[in-house]
Every structure is written in C-alpha cells, then in structure tokens.
Amino acid sequence: MSKKASIGVTGLAVMGRNLARNLARHGHTVALHNRSAERTRKLVEEFGDEGEFIPAYSAQEFVDALQRPRQIVIMVKAGEPTDAVIEEFAPLLEQGDVLIDAGNAHFADTRRREKALRERGLHFVGSGVSGGEEGALHGPSIMPGGSKASYESLGPLFEDISAKVDGEPCCTHIGADGAGHFVKMVHNGIEYADMQLIAESFDLLRGAAGYAPAEIAEVFKTWNTGRLDSYLIEITSEVLKHVDAGSGKPFVDVVEDAAEQKGTGRWTVQIGLDLGVPISGIAEAVFARSLSGSKPLREAARGLGGPSRAPLNGAALQTFADDVEQALYASKVVAYAQGFNQIQAGAAEYGWDIDLGRVASIWRGGCIIRAKFLNDITSAYAEEPGLPTLLTSGGFRKAVEDAQDSWRSVISTAVRLGIPTPGFSTALAYYDGLRADRLPAALVQGQRDFFGAHTYRRVDRPGSFHTLWATTDRSEIDA
Ligand SMILES: NC(=O)C1=CN([C@@H]2O[C@H](COP(=O)(O)OP(=O)(O)OC[C@H]3O[C@@H](n4cnc5c(N)ncnc54)[C@H](OP(=O)(O)O)[C@@H]3O)[C@@H](O)[C@H]2O)C=CC1
Numbered sequence: 001m002s003k004k005a006s007i008g009v010t011g012l013a014v015m016g017r018n019l020a021r022n023l024a025r026h027g028h029t030v031a032l033h034n035r036s037a038e039r040t041r042k043l044v045e046e047f048g049d050e051g052e053f054i055p056a057y058s059a060q061e062f063v064d065a066l067q068r069p070r071q072i073v074i075m076v077k078a079g080e081p082t083d084a085v086i087e088e089f090a091p092l093l094e095q096g097d098v099l100i101d102a103g104n105a106h107f108a109d110t111r112r113r114e115k116a117l118r119e120r121g122l123h124f125v126g127s128g129v130s131g132g133e134e135g136a137l138h139g140p141s142i143m144p145g146g147s148k149a150s151y152e153s154l155g156p157l158f159e160d161i162s163a164k165v166d167g168e169p170c171c172t173h174i175g176a177d178g179a180g181h182f183v184k185m186v187h188n189g190i191e192y193a194d195m196q197l198i199a200e201s202f203d204l205l206r207g208a209a210g211y212a213p214a215e216i217a218e219v220f221k222t223w224n225t226g227r228l229d230s231y232l233i234e235i236t237s238e239v240l241k242h243v244d245a246g247s248g249k250p251f252v253d254v255v256e257d258a259a260e261q262k263g264t265g266r267w268t269v270q271i272g273l274d275l276g277v278p279i280s281g282i283a284e285a286v287f288a289r290s291l292s293g294s295k296p297l298r299e300a301a302r303g304l305g306g307p308s309r310a311p312l313n314g315a316a317l318q319t320f321a322d323d324v325e326q327a328l329y330a331s332k333v334v335a336y337a338q339g340f341n342q343i344q345a346g347a348a349e350y351g352w353d354i355d356l357g358r359v360a361s362i363w364r365g366g367c368i369i370r371a372k373f374l375n376d377i378t379s380a381y382a383e384e385p386g387l388p389t390l391l392t393s394g395g396f397r398k399a400v401e402d403a404q405d406s407w408r409s410v411i412s413t414a415v416r417l418g419i420p421t422p423g424f425s426t427a428l429a430y431y432d433g434l435r436a437d438r439l440p441a442a443l444v445q446g447q448r449d450f451f452g453a454h455t456y457r458r459v460d461r462p463g464s465f466h467t468l469w470a471t472t473d474r475s476e477i478d479a
Pocket residue numbers: 010011012013014015016034035036039075076077078080081082084085102103104105129130131132133
C-alpha cells in the first residue's frame with residue numbers, strides 16, 4: 001500500500017505553498033492540491049527535494065492520499081472561494097476528518113462553517129496564520145480556533161511548524177469555532193494601528209525636524225535596539241534607507257501615497273463598533289488609509305489654507321526624536337490596550353475562554369506585529385489575569401505617565417505645523433478620556449433626554465429619569 005500523507009494543503013499560492021514546504025521540511029508527508037494544476041506541478045518541480053510531497057490533481061485523489069482522520073489545510077482567497085473549496089471536499093470526507101481554513105476569513109463565516117460541518121460530523125478549524133510569505137515558510141504565528149478535540153491532533157503538528165520564542169511555540173488553541181480568526185482579525189487591526197503610528201513618526205521627523213529618509217532610517221534603527229524593538233520598526237528602517245535605482249530618489253518618495261487595504265482592518269473596526277469597544281487607534285489607521293486613497297477628494301482639497309511650516313530649531317529640535325519615540329511608545333501601548341480589550345469583549349460575547357497572556361505570547365514570534373514589547377504584555381496578564389486595561393498595569397502605567405510631556409508636546413507641534421497625526425492624537429484623547437473624573441457625556445445624556453425623552457441616570461440615586469423639558473417648571477419624573 002502506498003504511503004499516505006499526514007496532512008494536505010489545498011491552495012498553493014504564496015502562503016499555501018510555503019506552509020506546505022514548512023510542513024515537509026519538518027518531516028511531515030504533505031499531500032498537495034490546487035484548483036489549477038500548474039501551481040501543484042511547479043511546487044513539486046521547484047521544491048520537491050525539500051521533503052515528502054504527494055501531488056494530487058483532483059479532489060478525490062487528494063482526499064485518498066491522506067491518512068485518517070484526514071487533516072486538510074485550505075489556503076485560498078477568503079469568502080466565496082473558501083466556501084467553494086469546502087463544498088468540493090466535504091462530501092468526500094468521513095466522520096472525524098478535519099478541515100482547516102488558514103486564510104484570513106471573517107470569524108462570523110468561520111462560526112457558520114464550523115456549525116454546518118459539525119452537523120455533518122466533520123471538524124472545522126478556522127486558524128489565523130500570520131507572518132506573510134517568509135513566516136509561512138520559516139515559522140508563522142498560528143492562531144487555531146475550533147474544538148479542543150481537533151486541536152489534540154492538529155496542535156502538535158502546528159506547534160511543530162510555528163515560530164519559536166524562548167523555546168515556546170507561537171501557536172496555541174485560542175478557543176471554540178471562530179475564536180482563532182477573531183484573534184487574527186484583531187492582530188491585523190493592531191498591525192494597521194502600529195503601522196500608522198510608525199508612519200506618523202516618520203512624517204513628523206521629516207516635516208517638523210527636517211530629517212532626510214536615510215537619517216530617519218538611522219533613528220528607527222536605534223529605536224529598534226530599545227523598547228520599540230519589533231519587526232515593523234526593523235523593516236521601516238530598511239524601507240526608508242532604500243534608494244530607487246532608476247531615479248536615485250529615496251524609495252519612499254517614488255511610491256504613490258495611497259495605502260491599500262484588503263479588509264481585515266475594516267472588519268476589526270466594524271466588529272469594534274458592534275461590540276461597543278473603543279478601538280479608536282485601529283479606526284483612525286483604517287480611516288487614514290481611506291483618506292490617503294481618496295484621490296479626487298484630496299485633489300479638490302489641495303491648496304486649502306494651513307499654518308506656515310517653520311521647522312523646529314534649538315532645544316526643541318535637539319530633543320524631538322526622543323520626544324517622538326516617547327509619543328510612539330505611549331500611543332502604541334494605547335493601541336494594543338484597545339486591541340486586547342476587543343478580544344476580551346469578543347470572548348465575552350461569543351463565549352470563548354481566551355487567555356490574553358497566551359495570545360500576546362504567541363505574537364512574540366512569526367507574525368507581523370512581533371515585538372519585544374509583547375513579553376511585557378504577557379507578563380502583565382500573568383501578574384493580573386483580569387487586568388481591565390494594559391494602561392493600568394505597573395510597567396505600562398509608568399512608561400505612559402513618563403511619556404506625558406513628550407507625547408503632548410509632539411502632538412502640539414504637529415497641530416501647530418499642520419502635520420496630520422490621527423493615530424497619536426486619538427491615542428492621547430483615549431488616554432485622557434479614560435483617566436477623566438467626569439466626561440461631558442453627562443451633557444450628551446441631557447441633550448438626548450431633551451430631544452427624544454431618552455432618559456438618564458443620576459449620580460445621586462438609582463433609577464432612570466426624564467425631565468419634562470417642555471413644561472415651565474421642568475420637573476423630573478421617574479422613567
Ligand atoms: N499573502 C499574505 O501575506 C497573507 C495571506 N493570508 C491569507 O491566506 C490566504 C491565501 O493567501 P495567498 O497565498 O496570498 O493567496 P491568494 O489570496 O492570492 O489566493 C490564491 C489562491 O486561492 C485559490 N483560489 C481562488 N479562488 C478559488 C476558488 N474559487 N476555488 C478554489 N481555489 C481558489 C487560487 O487558486 P488558483 O491558483 O487556481 O487561482 C490560489 O491557490 C488568503 O485568505 C489570505 O488572506 C494570511 C496571512 C498573510
């Protein structure tokens with residue numbers, strides 16, 4: 001009898017191909033399948049000597065190549081293509097087989113698919129995979145959802161191919177049904193916020209302090225040796241020092257300033273709104289990309305008046321890079337605090353038991369937001385599992401309090417010079433909002449009651465109340 005594969009991968013584009021190679025390099029026999037045969041053939045041709053592959057050119061051939069219970073990783077475009085692939089394979093599978101969607105699916109789709117397949121006796125695991133092309137090959141961060149039973153067979157294999165930090169795999173069972181894709185979605189939202197904050201730091205160092213991109217690359221390189229040490233800071237330095245071969249200009253000056261997005265950031269914000277979680281850092285990052293891409297609008301607004309830009313000088317210039325580092329760090333803490341609160345809210349809403357410290361821990365390696373900083377988040381949740389916000393945890397609290405003056409001063413400079421910093425500004429507004437004794441929301445409640453009898457609660461006694469605004473004495477009644 002011919003050898004069977006321990007796992008199969010269908011969808012052999014950038015991610016699937018490298019995930020299959022990673023599995024094979026770790027000694028697993030991998031069955032291969034792709035809608036169009038060419039990708040399967042190419043993989044075997046180019047990388048066949050990296051391990052044991054069993055190429056299959058039909059769904060039935062693919063399913064037959066797998067040992068039972070079958071484990072099939074689907075790595076295709078999210079949405080309809082994923083449903084199409086599930087519908088192609090599910091009828092060929094048997095009780096206990098596992099289908100794993102490792103693409104960037106919406107967690108609500110994953111919940112729907114998990115339920116439907118469970119009713120057909122199949123396991124369905126929605127798994128976040130982060131790290132891009134390189135991560136998929138050398139060790140991604142993996143965020144599987146689905147049943148505990150499915151993780152018993154799948155977990156060891158995924159842990160094996162995941163990134164490792166301090167000997168620990170960057171993979172853990174996140175929670176039931178869509179939990180893995182939910183956490184991956186928030187990961188991507190945080191990725192958007194982090195990238196926006198880094199981009200604003202660049203814009204400030206250039207626009208306010210007059211640094212050239214190559215000089216800013218050096219600033220980022222230095223930051224990468226400290227508390228901001230992260231993959232995103234590292235690659236930012238690389239991008240900024242790159243010079244366009246054709247024009248001799250900094251690469252960053254020849255790229256169109258319109259940031260694109262595939263949708264996971266937008267989903268994060270939509271779900272944040274549904275759950276009522278203020279994830280303003282992620283939202284501003286999504287809106288900043290939208291604004292950058294609004295070409296006709298920007299064209300129409302070009303030339304609108306603003307302040308004259310007298311760049312910084314003297315003492316302010318001397319300390320500016322350090323001030324921006326402080327503002328970036330504090331804003332980043334806020335963005336991550338908001339993201340983790342969103343995961344907490346999602347877990348409460350959908351009944352997932354998500355260990356936030358473990359999530360931070362598996363993001364320390366393999367993924368796009370991997371950073372030294374995540375060690376501190378892991379410790380914060382280890383010290384206080386029920387932590388309401390990262391901002392009140394010892395180390396972060398002190399760092400953000402210490403960053404106060406610089407943070408405020410950087411935003412003031414940005415406002416004075418007309419440099420847009422939506423990420424920095426919303427982070428500070430959130431921080432000030434959280435720590436406020438009283439918010440003007442009391443007035444909003446009064447307005448709502450005035451125009452719509454929407455009622456309000458009082459600070460001095462329980463119950464709901466309505467003021468009879470149309471009467472002359474404006475007496476108050478119980479609502
Ligand atoms: N690229 C990245 O950095 C990352 C991507 N992801 C996610 O991983 C998944 C795969 O991404 P990536 O490798 O970039 O590939 P793409 O998202 O570009 O998808 C291409 C693959 O999908 C297959 N496909 C498309 N439509 C169908 C269909 N109707 N039926 C069957 N197969 C179909 C293609 O087959 P064919 O060759 O026949 O066209 C091909 O194998 C996506 O969900 C993506 O969001 C996650 C993390 C990072």
